[in-house]
Amino acid sequence: MRVGIIGVGNIGSIIAKVLLKQGYELHLVNRHVDKLRKFEGLAHTYLEVEKLPELDALFLCVKPQDAIDALKKIPSYRTKRLLISTVTGVTIGEIASYVNDDVVRIMPNIPISIGKGVIGISYCKECLNRKGDVQSLLSPFGKLVEVDESLFPAVTALSGSGPAFIFVIIESLVDAGLKLGLSYETAMKLTIETFRGSSDLLEKEGKHPGELRHVVTSPAGTTIEGIYSLEREGLRGIIMKTIFDTYKRAVELQNS
Numbered sequence: 001m002r003v004g005i006i007g008v009g010n011i012g013s014i015i016a017k018v019l020l021k022q023g024y025e026l027h028l029v030n031r032h033v034d035k036l037r038k039f040e041g042l043a044h045t046y047l048e049v050e051k052l053p054e055l056d057a058l059f060l061c062v063k064p065q066d067a068i069d070a071l072k073k074i075p076s077y078r079t080k081r082l083l084i085s086t087v088t089g090v091t092i093g094e095i096a097s098y099v100n101d102d103v104v105r106i107m108p109n110i111p112i113s114i115g116k117g118v119i120g121i122s123y124c125k126e127c128l129n130r131k132g133d134v135q136s137l138l139s140p141f142g143k144l145v146e147v148d149e150s151l152f153p154a155v156t157a158l159s160g161s162g163p164a165f166i167f168v169i170i171e172s173l174v175d176a177g178l179k180l181g182l183s184y185e186t187a188m189k190l191t192i193e194t195f196r197g198s199s200d201l202l203e204k205e206g207k208h209p210g211e212l213r214h215v216v217t218s219p220a221g222t223t224i225e226g227i228y229s230l231e232r233e234g235l236r237g238i239i240m241k242t243i244f245d246t247y248k249r250a251v252e253l254q255n256s
């Protein structure tokens with residue numbers, strides 16, 4: 001399968017590295033040569049979108065303000081490509097008005113680099129019969145979650161930006177461990193394993209998080225003391241507001 005990527009910045013180069021490991025023949029475009037250098041000898045590289053050859057799938061990974069210009073330059077061939085866009089705020093309809101391809105919109109997050117990402121995905125109406133092809137192309141990146149395209153700003157807020165929020169929370173837990181005398185390494189290991197174990201348990205048991213929280217909260221114990229403090233400080237409200245503010249910005253970007 002011949003796969004192209006327009007824009008090998010942050011997200012495009014992660015996608016390229018994962019696909020190279022899978023053995024795909026890659027065709028990469030970036031308008032400045034510096035971003036292409038690390039792929040020399042590993043992939044075909046181009047400075048201009050117009051130079052792209054006939055491909056089976058093409059990822060569009062440019063900033064929103066560069067998307068229309070790049071779309072106008074994509075050469076058309078007889079093969080109907082899968083055009084997979086990571087571009088925030090540019091709709092399937094807008095993209096389809098510039099190309100004669102089957103358009104798929106995705107919102108990945110950064111753990112796709114190790115195959116543990118989650119990708120919000122929407123398909124154009126015409127390409128529902130190609131879902132299998134898309135799924136096998138994207139499976140090395142992590143899990144796919146299909147959503148209505150109107151919900152993309154919500155996906156951007158929750159899982160697209162989510163790793164940044166999780167990293168801040170992890171950092172604050174590790175700092176708390178340091179304040180209590182644990183080494184950085186010990187505090188980090190305890191924190192990461194607590195996150196991993198709790199989310200694995202939640203997924204495996206399929207229960208509401210409140211139910212599992214209740215199991216570990218004994219009367220007059222330590223956990224209820226922490227929960228009381230957490231509720232008094234309004235942690236739930238802070239987190240919900242964080243996601244809502246991020247969502248509002250994603251909507252603003254979509255409308256601008």
Ligand SMILES: NC(=O)c1ccc[n+]([C@@H]2O[C@H](COP(=O)([O-])OP(=O)(O)OC[C@H]3O[C@@H](n4cnc5c(N)ncnc54)[C@H](OP(=O)(O)O)[C@@H]3O)[C@@H](O)[C@H]2O)c1
Pocket residue numbers: 006007008009010011012029030031032033035047048049061062063064066069070086087088107108109110160
């Ligand atoms: N980063 C994330 O975690 C993430 C997650 C989900 C979705 N997204 C979305 O994915 C898109 C890309 O984000 P990013 O962070 O990867 O951006 P980025 O680092 O700025 O990468 C975009 C790349 O596209 C290149 N480019 C722009 N127009 C081009 C053109 N006409 N021809 C060839 N190359 C062109 C840029 O080249 P130069 O810089 O060399 O000019 C740059 O290397 C954005 O729409 C973003 O919202 C990002």
